[in-house]
Amino acid sequence: MKKISNILISNNNKQEILSNMNPDFPYISSYSELDKYPEKTAPWHWHESIELFYVKSGSLEYNTPQGKKIFTKGQAGILNSNVLHKTRSLDENGNTVLLIHMFRPVFLSGKKESLIDKSLIAPFTSSHEIELMQFTNKKHKELIRLIKESFTLNENDLAFPIMIRSTLCDLWIRILELNETKVLLSNKNSRHVAEDKLKSMMVYIHEHYCEKIAIIDIANSAFISERECYRTFKNSLQLTPLEYLYNYRIQKASYRLRYTIEPITTIALSCGFSSSSYFGKIFKEYTNHNPNEYRALWQDIDSE
Structure with a gap:
């Protein structure tokens, strides 16, 4: 898991540069120490990768065009593909840490325009209604436990590529089966x-x-x-x-x-x-x- 304390923007497409993401294996995990970012803030940017995260410590504010959400220790969330966003630490003790899975949609679907992509991935990633979803202990205790547990997989294990893909596919299905996801997906509007x-x-x-x-x-x-x-x-x-x-x-x-x-x-x-x-x-x-x-x-x- 790579420690990060700043973001870099590509000069070609102006998305965040995700170093170490191999096109053949479009997944990375990171340990984000937000208080070490300049001004404790990751400025407005976007990336194709989906961001599934767990708040290990501290608290932070996620901003998207739809508004802002406050995340505290023990909560989790998912940021959709290509969504403009900005994050800012709110922790007075300077100890906001995020554990993040970042993966391109094709990591789950295997191939763009495949049956899996059309039926299970693209409806979510193309939805204008789904920018950022928040998971709290009150409503999503089991889902949060599984997201937290997913970061314990050993990246040096020979079977890690299969294990992390299988784990993220399982989490993806659980998120799709949430009532709030179904409601959001019922609105067929694509990105504005x-x-x-x-x-x-x-x-x-x-x-x-x-x-x-x-x-x-x-x-x-x-x-x-x-x-x-x-x-x-x-x-x-x-x-x-x-x-x-x-x-x-x-x-x-x-x-x-x-x-x-x-x-x-x-x-x-x-x-x-x-x-x-x-x-x-x-x-x-x-x-x-x-x-x-x-x-x-x-x-x-x-x-x-």
Whole structure:
């Protein structure tokens, strides 16, 4: 199980980079220490993989376009394929840990467009109603026990590939058989067009964040008006397009402050800020630290 304390975004499709996921075996497990992420937050992103998780300790907030859910120790959940999401630790003691199975739909179906895919996988992954499901001890005690137990499988065991696939298939069927899943699946709406437009605009920002960007540029990337651009961002992310742009620039700058020794002026200019002084002002507004303080703080933590 790989320990992770940050996420990386692909320069090609702007999804999260899931290192160590083999196309021939599209599954990885991770031990996510959310309090070690910059600002204790995994910023808005998406990935094709389904995310089945158990909260080992602490508490956190999951945000999707449908809203937010609070998860506490001992709870579990499933995040659907390609759903925009952001997570943030809420634990005052700095000890939020998630155990996560991440797997592409084809890991269960064996093949896209197969009978299993069409009847058991695609109806779930294509549902607009199912973004994030929460499992609590009050309603899902046995399911949570099995999800927790699934993380005890030994990855070094010769039979692990078959055992983990069999285990996840069993969990998948149990989730499909939940009454709340059946209700959600009864709504035949597929993923909303607005989310596709939002992703197109996010991709544009990810590709051009280092340049001077106007709202009209962002809107044009999805072939919509400026007004619809504002509405789409606000309805889904509770941010304006410019707020998202600045968040993304700060995210990229934070990573480079933490993991490189590049001069702050170089980082500022290459992340789309007009000067190092303006960068410092905006950076402190977002993080409560100036760039030098932030770099010293996180490099001290990483050296522990």
